[in-house]
Amino acid sequence: MQDALIVLAGYVLGSIPFGYLIPRLVRGDDVRRHGSGNVGASNVWRVYGRSLGIPVALLDVVKGFVPALVGLELGGDWVGVLAGAAAMIGHARPVFLGFSKGGKMVATAGGVAFALAPFAALACLVLWALTFAAFRYASLASMVTAIALPLLCLAFGSSWPVVGFTALAAVGVLALHRKNVRRLLAGTEPRFSRALPRGVR
Incomplete structure (x- = not known):
């Protein structure tokens, strides 16, 4: 029963749409009307700049870290994996936005x-930063990092539940970026810019 509650709490925490709430509270604007239309940190940063993008990114990290760590400490690797996966699903399809499109x-x-x-994860953070600095595509940096994560988990000796989870997470991240892949191949993917679109200043 405890394990199930941890996993459920992971989904509820993951469903908190910080990328929607913070721009709504600070700017009175709906981020879903701009950019890619999702409520992830990359879109918030692209639309409103780092002053809102950084807090959203950190909060999105925290809502994955906390349930995974609690699950790991109280139930072991499998509960940590399931609670983390639930948080990710909540982020992608948040109950608080009626299960509509969330972040990637x-x-x-x-x-x-x-957490796991x-x-x-630290190596992936460095890889993301290097890829983004070289190409200025947040989508490309995210996909490269997603692919590298299970390989790095394997190299660092993570348990098989964690390696398997990160492999499935990589597939999920790539699936959510399929439109970005098509734009990258077509040469139409916009490079990252901090300029605010008309109407949100």
Whole structure:
């Protein structure tokens, strides 16, 4: 019963749409009307800049980290994996937004990874930063990091539940970025810009 409650709490925490709430509270604006239309940290940063993007990113990381860590400490690897996965699902399809499109799970997956495999997650953070600095595509950096995460977990000796989870998480992140892949291949994916779109200043 305790394990099930931890997993359920992970979904509820993951469903808190910080990328929607913070711009709504601070700017009185709906981020879903801009950019990619999702409530993830990348879209918030792209639309409103780092002053809102950084807090959203950190909160999205925390809502993956906390349930995964609690599950790991109280129930072991499997409960940590399931609670983290539930948080990611909540982020992608948040109950508080009527199960509509949420974020692309990258920051939340990063929080889960830091709880379950901190050394691999730290290496992925460096890889994300290097890829983003080189190409200025947040989507590309996220996909490269997602692919690398299960390999790094394996290299750092993580348990098989954690390796399997990160492999499935990578598939999920890639699936949510399929439109970005098509735009990258077509050369139409916009590079990251901090400029605010008309109407949100």
